[in-house]
Amino acid sequence: MTIIAPLRVGNLALVNPVAKLAAVFIVSLTLLLTIDWLSAVVALGLECGVLAFTRLPLRAVVLRTTPLLIAAPLAGITTVLYGQPSGQTYWTWWAVEISEGSIALGIATTLRILAVGIPAIVLFITIDPTDLADGLAQIVRLPARFVMGGLAALRLVGLFVEDWRALELARRARGVADTGRLRRIAGQSFALLVLSIRRGSKLATAMEARGFGAKARRTWARPSVFAARDWTVIAIGCAVAACAVVVSVAAGSWNFVIGS
Amino acid sequence: MMPGTIPASVRLSSWGWRHAGRRDAAVRDLDLSIEPGERVLLLGASGSGKSTLLAALAGVLGGDEEGEEFGSVLVDGRNPAQQRGTSGLLMQDPDAQVVLARVGDDVAFGCENLGVERSEIWRRVHASLEAVGLDRPPEFPTAQLSGGQKQRLALAGVIAMQPGLLLLDEPTANLDPVGVVEVRDAVASVIERTGATLVVVEHRVEVWRSLVNRVIVLDHGGSVLADGAPDEILRAEATHLSAAGVWVPGVHAEAFSPGDLGGSDAQLLLEAKDLAIGRPRSAIIATGLSLQIAAGRTTVITGQNGAGKSTMALTIGGLIPTRGGALAATPALAAGAADSPIRWRSRELLGRIGSVFQSPEHQFIAQTVRDELAAGPRALHEPADAIDRRVDELLARLRLDALAAANPFTLSGGQKRRLSVGTALATRPKLLIFDEPTFGQDAVTWRELIALFCELRAEGHAIVAVTHDREFARATGAVEWRMPDRRQLVDAASGPS
Numbered sequence: 001m002t003i004i005a006p007l008r009v010g011n012l013a014l015v016n017p018v019a020k021l022a023a024v025f026i027v028s029l030t031l032l033l034t035i036d037w038l039s040a041v042v043a044l045g046l047e048c049g050v051l052a053f054t055r056l057p058l059r060a061v062v063l064r065t066t067p068l069l070i071a072a073p074l075a076g077i078t079t080v081l082y083g084q085p086s087g088q089t090y091w092t093w094w095a096v097e098i099s100e101g102s103i104a105l106g107i108a109t110t111l112r113i114l115a116v117g118i119p120a121i122v123l124f125i126t127i128d129p130t131d132l133a134d135g136l137a138q139i140v141r142l143p144a145r146f147v148m149g150g151l152a153a154l155r156l157v158g159l160f161v162e163d164w165r166a167l168e169l170a171r172r173a174r175g176v177a178d179t180g181r182l183r184r185i186a187g188q189s190f191a192l193l194v195l196s197i198r199r200g201s202k203l204a205t206a207m208e209a210r211g212f213g214a215k216a217r218r219t220w221a222r223p224s225v226f227a228a229r230d231w232t233v234i235a236i237g238c239a240v241a242a243c244a245v246v247v248s249v250a251a252g253s254w255n256f257v258i259g260s
Numbered sequence: 261m262m263p264g265t266i267p268a269s270v271r272l273s274s275w276g277w278r279h280a281g282r283r284d285a286a287v288r289d290l291d292l293s294i295e296p297g298e299r300v301l302l303l304g305a306s307g308s309g310k311s312t313l314l315a316a317l318a319g320v321l322g323g324d325e326e327g328e329e330f331g332s333v334l335v336d337g338r339n340p341a342q343q344r345g346t347s348g349l350l351m352q353d354p355d356a357q358v359v360l361a362r363v364g365d366d367v368a369f370g371c372e373n374l375g376v377e378r379s380e381i382w383r384r385v386h387a388s389l390e391a392v393g394l395d396r397p398p399e400f401p402t403a404q405l406s407g408g409q410k411q412r413l414a415l416a417g418v419i420a421m422q423p424g425l426l427l428l429d430e431p432t433a434n435l436d437p438v439g440v441v442e443v444r445d446a447v448a449s450v451i452e453r454t455g456a457t458l459v460v461v462e463h464r465v466e467v468w469r470s471l472v473n474r475v476i477v478l479d480h481g482g483s484v485l486a487d488g489a490p491d492e493i494l495r496a497e498a499t500h501l502s503a504a505g506v507w508v509p510g511v512h513a514e515a516f517s518p519g520d521l522g523g524s525d526a527q528l529l530l531e532a533k534d535l536a537i538g539r540p541r542s543a544i545i546a547t548g549l550s551l552q553i554a555a556g557r558t559t560v561i562t563g564q565n566g567a568g569k570s571t572m573a574l575t576i577g578g579l580i581p582t583r584g585g586a587l588a589a590t591p592a593l594a595a596g597a598a599d600s601p602i603r604w605r606s607r608e609l610l611g612r613i614g615s616v617f618q619s620p621e622h623q624f625i626a627q628t629v630r631d632e633l634a635a636g637p638r639a640l641h642e643p644a645d646a647i648d649r650r651v652d653e654l655l656a657r658l659r660l661d662a663l664a665a666a667n668p669f670t671l672s673g674g675q676k677r678r679l680s681v682g683t684a685l686a687t688r689p690k691l692l693i694f695d696e697p698t699f700g701q702d703a704v705t706w707r708e709l710i711a712l713f714c715e716l717r718a719e720g721h722a723i724v725a726v727t728h729d730r731e732f733a734r735a736t737g738a739v740e741w742r743m744p745d746r747r748q749l750v751d752a753a754s755g756p757s
Contacts, residue, residue, distance in 0.1 A: 128361075129361065130360060130361055130362065130365060151360070152359050152360070155358065155359070155360070155361060155402075155403075158403060159355060163622070166617065166619070166622040167622055169574060169579045169580065169617075170617055170622045170623040170625075171606070171625065172579055172606045172609070173577065173579055173606075173609060173614070173615040173617075173623065173684075174606075174623060174625055174635060174636065174639075174683065175606050175607045175609055175610035175635075175636050175639040175640070175687070176606060176607075176625060176635065176639055177606035178605050178606045178607050187625060191621075191622075191624065191625075194621075194669055195621060195622075199355070199356055202351070202353055202356035202357075203356050203357070203359070205315075205320055205351070206349075206351060206356060206357040206359065206414070207359055207369075208320045209318050209319075209320050209348070209349040209351075209418075210348075210359070210369055210370035210373060210417060210418070210421065211344040211345050211370050211373035211374045211421060212369075212373050213373075214344040214345070214373050214374060216344075216373070216374050216375035217375050218372055218373055218375060219371075219372050219375050219376060219377060219378060219381070220372060220378070221364075221365065221368035221371070221372055221378060221381045221382065221385075222365070223378070
């Protein structure tokens with residue numbers, strides 16, 4: 001379960017997961033409307049400022065955002081090499097064409113991925129799945145059956161990892177692990193699927209036996225409350241998004257993705 | 261007594277159930293009455309419909325698409341499917357019953373579903389955890405509990421719903437002896453406090469005998485074969501029950517005479533010296549292990565939970581790398597391959613070391629039982645007619661001949677176990693390694709396995725088995741090799757030495 005264990009430190013731990021989710025949505029959706037570099041820089045700068053106030057351990061933040069820190073520049077480089085060429089061309093080789101426009105696009109892409117990804121990851125790693133389910137059901141009022149079912153299924157993920165390792169060792173023991181790697185992985189995936197379905201249906205029976213899906217109106221052992229603190233987080237999300245838009249439009253660099 | 265629990269009655273009249281897609285009913289024309297507060301042990305061969313009956317009493321058999329119901333089943337005068345919470349069901353698999361990530365939340369889950377008020381939920385959570393003796397705070401992660409603790413957690417979740425009828429479906433089959441006692445004692449404590457009606461399905465009579473006051477034996481197809489006081493029924497039906505796979509106290513496995521094959525001149529196959537073991541990408545869990553494995557000998561690896569027995573089996577089986585010390589195959593075992601089993605290719609393990617895991621399902625790689633047994637010999641490119649002969653012989657020996665065309669995943673627990681043993685036997689490895697071969701098996705499969713192990717040993721195979729089963733060690737004439745306890749290791753590591 002360690003791969004999905006939430007961080008329970010810093011100021012964000014007490015914020016309702018629904019508020020975090022809303023703040024991330026507001027910032028991400030706004031930033032996805034444009035592909036200029038300025039709005040991304042403004043958002044990224046403000047996000048880093050906000051991040052400093054969360055008191056999250058820097059090491060943990062860096063560790064969990066590593067995939068993003070690697071992926072963002074790679075996506076940028078790809079865009080530089082293959083992106084829509086415009087302006088002065090510096091170098092061409094087969095399908096590769098590095099131009100003034102593709103370089104600008106590459107930088108903007110990198111910044112945008114970071115600006116959208118970092119807040120999403122930082123807010124999500126502090127979300128406890130149980131608290132999120134409570135919030136989604138009690139505050140957003142999603143159906144309990146759907147929310148609790150998803151939450152219970154999430155617990156099985158850790159077991160899948162163990163199953164996969166056991167399946168791998170078992171294939172070595174059976175003498176079939178030397179060749180045909182692709183075919184073996186296909187077979188192993190199928191075996192994992194069968195095992196997962198069995199586990200899932202057993203869990204469903206266990207949940208049903210504990211009254212899940214009964215006609216009674218479900219109560220909640222853990223109240224999910226939305227306090228001033230949660231509204232503040234949403235307000236900060238709106239502020240970051242608004243600043244990015246205002247600065248970018250004022251500077252004339254805003255370019256609307258849709259219809260441009 | 262915990263307030264709020266009202267012991268429930270059970271009335272079945274001409275009740276039956278046929279699973280969708282099956283020709284024969286699992287249970288037919290069953291008439292049965294259980295009075296409030298009775299404590300019943302339900303026995304019968306596999307296929308006698310015990311689990312089906314429990315599912316019906318718990319109200320989780322499902323609707324019309326799952327099967328066809330006959331007659332009536334009433335718990336406290338009403339259909340259990342319409343009144344959730346009157347009966348509480350505890351099942352076999354500890355991993356499949358944990359719903360939520362934290363102990364307190366998991367216990368509260370059932371109460372939430374029944375619409376119990378919040379302050380009352382938490383009162384019940386604490387009372388239930390105390391009743392099952394699970395001494396963990398509500399925020400403790402459920403993933404870190406042992407098997408016995410998970411079963412007690414599930415029991416706490418069930419009794420928090422205050423069911424008048426407590427249903428236990430082989431609750432200790434997947435547990436080691438320590439876990440079995442934990443769960444049995446928790447059930448005893450719960451029954452004492454609540455006075456709830458109890459129905460237990462379990463092969464191991466000894467565990468529950470002192471707790472129950474009535475034994476019901478179901479025949480094939482779900483009719484009642486015997487019903488009465490425990491001592492009387494167990495005496496009168498001992499032979500019949502034993503043949504049906506029930507572990508009847510006092511009826512022991514026939515004495516085997518494995519013969520004196522374990523002499524000092526036995527050929528050495530594999531030797532571990534000062535070995536350190538651990539799973540890949542995990543901490544080392546045991547060090548300083550020395551063990552000699554010789555042809556024609558049976559060794560059982562015993563030790564505490566978490567001591568690393570399974571890891572030891574994987575390591576000496578050449579499946580995961582050693583973490584220190586030496587593990588060397590003698591020329592008699594290596595037969596031309598490298599001296600360290602982990603350096604062998606997967607195919608080189610065949611004919612040398614056969615490993616059988618605790619969960620047979622992880623090892624199945626083919627669509628039919630026949631192909632499953634043929635997979636190893638085929639990987640060795642043996643001639644087709646030789647493979648056919650070998651597979652036929654194994655099918656007969658493991659009593660799987662009627663199932664040759666069946667999909668391995670559709671077999672019963674005992675059949676899966678026999679098949680997984682068969683897959684290892686198919687390439688005639690000199691060394692066979694088993695992880696908990698008798699776990700969760702009924703008495704019939706157990707006796708078959710013992711007989712098979714004795715034959716294999718007589719044929720000169722070396723056998724290593726990780727097991728908690730003392731009777732297994734005795735019946736196979738095995739030598740015990742005990743893993744050092746974890747605490748001693750930690751103490752030794754942190755000591756001044």
